[in-house]
Amino acid sequence: MKAYSTDLRERVAAACHAGDRSIPQVAAHFSVSVSFVNKLLRRQRTTGTVAALPHAGGPVPLLDEAARTQLAACVAQQPDATLDELRAQLAASGGPAVGRTTVWQGLQKLDLRRKKRVSTPPSATPNG
Template identity: 75%
Template sequence: MKPYSDDLRERVMAACAEGGRSVGAVAAQFRVSVSFVHKLRRRQRTTGSLAALPHRGGPAPLLDAAARAELAACVARQPDATLDELRGRLTAAGAPAVGRTTVWQALQALDLRRKKRVSTPPSATPSG
């Protein structure tokens, strides 16, 4: 979710500074939450700034670069391996034990897809 603009933050604080209006009325006027107004007022009081904090990037990935390289090598060796098989091979190679979702997300980040093995021989009948 994107942070509120600096312009909106300044207008909310100007409305709060006018006096005689409740925090709930200011929040309703600008269609923001009451907690946002409270946090904005506290931020101005403590730091003197209304600017949004920079994005912190989220949690660190569970599989590091070495584990992702090992995952890519496993997929290259056996393209039709299931997520559980890949999990087992990663754990055997020394990577941390992770869930199927983590392996799937790492495969997506590496832009790798599961290549299904054809279970029946191709038809001898010519198509056309």
């Protein structure tokens, strides 16, 4: 969900400080929740600003650069390994113990494909 604009935040705070309306009336007028108005006023009291906090950036990746390098070495050693086999090799080589999804995401970041060879034999019919 996107943060409310700074302009709206400033107008809501100004309407609350004008004193002619209650917080629920201000919330109804600007089509925001009462809890948003309360949190906005609390932020203004504590920090002095109504600006939204910056995005935190999400969780830290489980496979850092060194672990991805180990994963690439495991794939180079056994190119047709399954995700579970890669997990075991990564843990055995001193890497972190992670799940299949994390290994899959690491392979995507390394731009490596899981499927290395065609599962059917080539056609006996010559091309041409």
